[in-house]
Amino acid sequence: MSNKNVGIKDVAVAAGVSVTTVSHVLNEVSYARVSPETRDKVRSVAEELGYGPNRLAQALRTQRTGMLGLVSEEIATTPHAGRIILGADEAAKARGYNLMIINTPGSASLESRQADVQALLERRVDGILYATMYHRNVELPSNLGSVPSVLVDSVATAGNIAAVIPDEDGGARAAVGALLEAGHTQIGFINNTDDVPATRERLHAFRATLNEAGLDGDGAPVESELSEVQGGYEATLRILSGQDRPTALFCYNDRMAMGAYRAAAELGLTIPADLSVVGFDDQELIAANLYPGLTTVALPHYEMGAWAAEHLIDAIEGKADLDPLALHPTILGCPLVRRDSIAAPR
């Protein structure tokens, strides 16, 4: 239908001007002066011919592709990646950029990840977004440094690159705070067994928040299991069979909370009347669909993707420098999403 091989040159001859003029008016170049009539002429002819610029040629000439590379781990296995992509895509689109996406298995070797980055580099992307599936430390392919880059949802082991991560501490505090606010004093934590930042930070925030509320945070019950439904179920069974049974549970994530729901049901406990529960992640599919709806803490995936794209573009366009951002990861808030799994204790 449109831009069928018609180039700037075709427009030029059709409009009876030079290619320079066409280029100038189509790109609205500030310095060169072209008469309004010529401008109109050029524009209408371009329109007529269905001219569309060849971004490849532009890029070759200007050394700017207007493309951002996004290497994302496990695009398919978690809904999280989708939100990062969406945030990045919308931020990028708003500034005239597009995304080249490469999926990489979370288990990929350094070399294979390096090859992915290499592919992006060969296509001359202006910058790279490197996104991981969950908040953790990653060893980065060395060639990542050859172009402005920012890490999403993880920090580099070498720690010399701009990164954006979720506020684990704040999120956990919000979760526990909501329980406290509802009047609970017997609160347990169903934690993950993986050794990732979230595990440590959420636990720390859990205890600290209780201590600050004048409760015994260090003595509060904590049970850990694999961060899946089954693990949540088992940990909950254990924690509820303990000495002083908690009246509220903070769960490492929504899947574990789902397990907690099942355990509660088996024990004849009604949520939230007999047991209040808060999760973490806000996985819509689970949190919104459990009964009663799960109050949980949202991870800012969309926001991280958008933040990363935004700052990457600033760096590319020389509007800002990434170096200061590389000193410490930027932390984005994890807001509490209230549904119906919290009530005052009996």
Place this chain on the structure above:
Amino acid sequence: MSNKNVGIKDVAVAAGVSVTTVSHVLNEVSYARVSPETRDKVRSVAEELGYGPNRLAQALRTQRTGMLGLVSEEIATTPHAGRIILGADEAAKARGYNLMIINTPGSASLESRQADVQALLERRVDGILYATMYHRNVELPSNLGSVPSVLVDSVATAGNIAAVIPDEDGGARAAVGALLEAGHTQIGFINNTDDVPATRERLHAFRATLNEAGLDGDGAPVESELSEVQGGYEATLRILSGQDRPTALFCYNDRMAMGAYRAAAELGLTIPADLSVVGFDDQELIAANLYPGLTTVALPHYEMGAWAAEHLIDAIEGKADLDPLALHPTILGCPLVRRDSIAAPR
């Protein structure tokens, strides 16, 4: 680190040969003959200098970018898109292609979708994959036709473009068949109220399968609601309070099945002992995490993405023609995924 502005020309001078020779050996051009020594020399020099081709320049020259455009609806809101992307990405990568992704809201106007396609066209992608969020009919932007394209998970209202869709009929038959095989004769269907192909085809297959088994398919109970958890819950409550209560339920999707689980629990019915349930979609997060695990039918998103990329590339490379495929959508199987929600009737 690598390919820092070093071009073919740099390699040429460093190796003491012409650019042609470099180009020939690096691209392993069949016709031109270069001595083995020169070859090695060139290769090692290229390696040494950290040469990496500039795909932009190559593309400009060859009129082939090796990029596939993927416009996907609602990347973030459904896990399905992720699997399509993954399938397409892996198939593409295996053949040396990369993906440019553009997200488009499901509600986007024709013009805005046309603009998305236009962006891809300006970047001179070799072909376009147009993916929708769920199986339905779409009106395509007119400029889609200017480059080889294939539709994923939908068919065009105009119906003149290659498309790949799930086998709704076969999937539904497999689901109902599993129930029949377990010995059920009283089977109900919890359907969706949306007017999409899946709604009609699954219903049709449901009735047909029962009829073919010698049961009264046309008289079998069917209750429809919004295809969410709540809808599944309500429809199940209704269907189970009817005259001859079914001993097994085929649910439109996993979310509705999740609602069925809740309804069953409230009614004091144990799954699968008192009630067998089959879902559709195989949304891991739900199906694998319900208790007991939900037997369901998987949608071939990964496969559709891979199939589409594969055939698109064949067309681009002239190895096959898309036209014959445009006559009828290609249908990919929906396999039954067995978990633990089916048992023999009491």
Place this chain on the structure above:
DNA sequence: CTGAAAGCGCTAACAA
């Protein structure tokens, strides 16, 4: 106010 021409990095006729 407008145009000629160089060149971005590469491929591929064509020459040698």
Place this chain on the structure above:
DNA sequence: TTGTTAGCGCTTTCAG
């Protein structure tokens, strides 16, 4: 067996 050279479509300096 290897080298010269003309573009691919565009931007931009420098001259009119």
